[in-house]
Amino acid sequence: MNSKMSDRRGFLKRSAALAGLAAFANGKALASVTPGLVTGVADTKLGVTPDEPTIQDLLYGGRSSYEKTIAIPSIGTLGATGLRTLTPLQDTIGVITPAPYHYLVQGDTHIPNIDPSKHTLIIHGMVDRPTVFTMEELKRLPSVSRVHFLECTGNSGLAHYKTLLQDLKKGRKDVSVIQGVHGRTSTSEWTGVLLSVLLKEVGVQKGATWFVAEGGDIQAELHAKSIPLAKGMDDVMIAYGQNGEAIRREQGYPIRLFCPGFQGVCSVKHVSSIKLVDKAYMMQREITAYTNLKPNGMASRYESQVGPKSLITFPSDAHKLPGTGFYELSGIAWCGRGKIARVEVTVDGGRTWKDANLQQPIFSKAWTRFRLPWTWNGAETVIASRCTNEFGELQSTMEGLAKLWGDDVTPHIPAAEIERWWANTNIAEFLNNPIQFWTVKTDGSVADATYAPLYKLPV
Amino acid sequence: MRHMHLYTSCRCKFLLPVMVLLACGTAMAQTPTYKVGRPPTAEELRTWDNLVGPDGKELPVGKGTAQEGAVIFAARCAVCHGKDGVGQWPFARLTGGVGTLNTANPIKTAASNMPYATTLFDFIHRAMPAWPFPRDLTANDSYALTAFILAKSGIIKDTDVMDKNSLVEVQMPNRHGFYPDPPQDKPDDKDGTWLPLWEHAPGAKPAAK
Missing domain, CATH: 1.10.760.10 (Cytochrome c-like domain)
Known part of the structure; x- marks a missing residue:
């Protein structure tokens, strides 16, 4: 009864507001009908509550004031001083990352703001017809929209865990393992022109095997990256759309190279130039920071493809279960090669694994959401997920990764040894896809059980 | 280097009709389909054609x-x-x-x-x-x-x-400090997709906790 009364009052108020608006429009704005009317509407609150949005607020709308999820500044020095953010994986829903949550790894502290009417893409080098494309021309060409993940190659690395521990020691409260260690991955629908379309237009010469993409503006660092031409002919795109709108400024507006399944550094933002060449060009970043140094002093390079990878996003160490009973376990799985075919989940520390339900449709080189019903009986237990791609390749363990990379960083080596290896260097291990174990404690809190044991911390 | 690129772009103009004829005879795939875009100006080539690769052929005079x-x-x-x-x-x-x-x-x-x-x-x-x-x-x-x-x-x-x-x-001390690059130029035999780094990943055996 009361609620009906209240609705009725609301209706009356809204009617009065509309009547006032009409009078305003009639009295003041008829000379230039449309602009006047829009101004009038924008200035008028039509609703009943004090925080009611105006129509101006709704033209590029916001979310409910009750929603507080944000990307957070990255960890360590770069989080404090650089422009780097982490995707809140613990709050992700489905497989699409809204643009404001998309992780950011910016090489410096300048983000170009490029006028698209002045931006061009030049394709040159070993081509028959060096060509300059304007934005308008790129958008005229046949386009594709594809759902793909992007991931920083150092994501989920031990180095990030170490930095996270330092941040926690300094008293930082807003960061967890799931966001601090794993938050450099996001999935979007990317729209653009396939590079293969452009390469056919310009005519690739015999002998060209790589291309170098260069991007930025004169005040940015002009990042350049060598990419194998075969990848370029396969599925690389010049992307101008992200989740149904223009790519965000910090994601490379007005265009970025997008290399599906490859480490993020390949997807050059604000791409301006593509030069076809006959070898990898040993550009600064790809040959220093992005090589994978082993303890024997040798390094591997140009390893770009992200392996099969998954983690449970609920519950994770950012959550606390309020009590026993039913919960839907949920997480994401992705792979730089093909589609996710299977995700298995354990709720008993790895003794048994059950197939999780996979959200359809499953996209290639994209997050796949998995879900599994679970009833928690209140006992301490360890949960985890592991995935397999359509080629039967299985997610690694931390131990397997250590063997793969030839590192002597294994779970059996004391924390001091790992510290020794990472201390005072900018060396990071790459393409990390370890199984993430979470310990659900009796009080409902959740703790990381993959990284902490390496440092002999209580799990 | 700058002069060479100018020369290249000029030469292309004269040779273009010849190239088109040759292309018709040999490789139809190399003919542009959509015919959008324009040749770069000398200034644009100067701005962007300056990456220096390991053989140094783009190095400027100085x-x-x-x-x-x-x-x-x-x-x-x-x-x-x-x-x-x-x-x-x-x-x-x-x-x-x-x-x-x-x-x-x-x-x-x-x-x-x-x-x-x-x-x-x-x-x-x-x-x-x-x-x-x-x-x-x-x-x-x-x-x-x-x-x-x-x-x-x-x-x-x-x-x-x-x-x-x-x-x-110059012989850099770390010239030979890298493993051979993984194969980059051929697609996987079986299915035509990208040859994965992870083919030689260990079959991860989930650890019994």
Whole structure:
């Protein structure tokens, strides 16, 4: 009864507001009908509550004031001083990352703001017809929209865990393992022109095997990256759309190279130039920071493809279960090669694994959401997920990764040894896809059980 | 180099009809389908065609020594990279570290890690100084700065002249410090998709906790 009364009052108020608006429009704005009317509407609150949005607020709308999820500044020095953010994986829903949550790894502290009417893409080098494309021309060409993940190659690395521990020691409260260690991955629908379309237009010469993409503006660092031409002919795109709108400024507006399944550094933002060449060009970043140094002093390079990878996003160490009973376990799985075919989940520390339900449709080189019903009986237990791609390749363990990379960083080596290896260097291990174990404690809190044991911390 | 590119772009105009005829006879796939875009201007080629690869064929005319580089480094680079190029994270450490990569405390620097000196020249000339804005160095400046970093690290002598010929002859200490690159140029035999790094990943056996 009361609620009906209240609705009725609301209706009356809204009617009065509309009547006032009409009078305003009639009295003041008829000379230039449309602009006047829009101004009038924008200035008028039509609703009943004090925080009611105006129509101006709704033209590029916001979310409910009750929603507080944000990307957070990255960890360590770069989080404090650089422009780097982490995707809140613990709050992700489905497989699409809204643009404001998309992780950011910016090489410096300048983000170009490029006028698209002045931006061009030049394709040159070993081509028959060096060509300059304007934005308008790129958008005229046949386009594709594809759902793909992007991931920083150092994501989920031990180095990030170490930095996270330092941040926690300094008293930082807003960061967890799931966001601090794993938050450099996001999935979007990317729209653009396939590079293969452009390469056919310009005519690739015999002998060209790589291309170098260069991007930025004169005040940015002009990042350049060598990419194998075969990848370029396969599925690389010049992307101008992200989740149904223009790519965000910090994601490379007005265009970025997008290399599906490859480490993020390949997807050059604000791409301006593509030069076809006959070898990898040993550009600064790809040959220093992005090589994978082993303890024997040798390094591997140009390893770009992200392996099969998954983690449970609920519950994770950012959550606390309020009590026993039913919960839907949920997480994401992705792979730089093909589609996710299977995700298995354990709720008993790895003794048994059950197939999780996979959200359809499953996209290639994209997050796949998995879900599994679970009833928690209140006992301490360890949960985890592991995935397999359509080629039967299985997610690694931390131990397997250590063997793969030839590192002597294994779970059996004391924390001091790992510290020794990472201390005072900018060396990071790459393409990390370890199984993430979470310990659900009796009080409902959740703790990381993959990284902490390496440092002999209580799990 | 600049002149050569101008020449190339001019020559293309005259040869274009011939090339089109040849293309019709041999490779239809090389004919443009949509015919959008335009040839670059000489200015655009100057702006963008300056990446220097490991064989150094794009290196510009010019020269410099470490002694000249020391002066420029002090004025333009030391503010971030430190007096002797040993600047602190997040600024790249440039000098020293040679011989440390296989030790307990590997120090990755431009000198200790880069397999080719061309990479150093390319980044200095194309993207440095980051502040206030890059591409502000002459070819002579960039050769001199490259020489300074190499000499500081004991790779060349203070008096060695770096130019487009001598730079590619520099034997960087880490030239052979890399495993063979993974296959990049052929798709997977079975299904035509990208040959995965993970084919030689260990079959991860989930650990029994």
